Amino acid sequence: MEALHEETPFDLSFHPSSPLVATSLITGELHMFRYADGLPLERLFAEKPHKDSCRAVRFVDSGTVILTGSADMSIVASDVETGKVIARLDDAHGDAINRLVCLTETTVASGDDAGCIKVWDTRQRSCCNTFHRHEDYISDMTYVAGSDQILATSGDGTLSVNSLRGNRVKSQSEFSEDELLSLVIMKNGQKVVVELQVEPCCCIRGDILRTAVTVFWGTHSLLITC
Secondary structure: OOOOOOOOOOEEOOOOOEEEEEEEEEOOEEEEEEEEEEEEEEEEEEEEEOOOOOEEEEEEEHHHHEEEEEEOOEEEEEEEEOOOOEEEEEOOOOEEEEEEEEEEOOEEEEEEEOOOOEEEEOOOOOEEEEEEOOOOOEEEEEEEOOOOOEEEEEEEOEEEEEEOOOEEEEEOOOOOOOEEEEEEEEEHHOOOEEOOOOOEEEEOOOOOOOOOOEEEEEOOOEEEEE
16 A cells, blocks of 8 residues: 655555544645555545644544644644544644644644644643753654653654653653654563664663663663662
């Protein structure tokens, strides 16, 4: 299966229960596709919720709503069936929004080009937590439900652990010479794999939820205490 876009896509998100995938484009557009084994992708709609590039997209509210984040600093909620805008939060950040991640059914987190992370209550449409330790763009985030923490990577070459319970940055790795682009937790929190811009992926070994861990970058290592 292949989805053709006339412009560059920035992000995609799979629906939690239906064969749907949403893509966000550099033009500010949001596209929705239906997929099935052995059949070509069916484009359901193409809307333009943002005036600038649409950099992040995530399904929320059990897949009934699509959230998008943009370089125009806004977060938009769109209807899954029609793609029409149902809510808009202008000036959600002071800089371009680069990432979105779902935390719970009623909370999401957004990260911007200045390294700021905000947590939002979708019911109140209000910010309930802010973390700003990074010095460059937030490239990726993942939520650790068991400890109520957000792990984030940044273009400044660091990984941070952000505690929602304490509303504080719990720890941050030393700076690397390479930008960190994405991360994924493995082995029940014992390892985190981080994608680098130039070097091969690195592996963070140890229990990231409770103890000090070492980040291995080939022959180099960084220490982060969680």
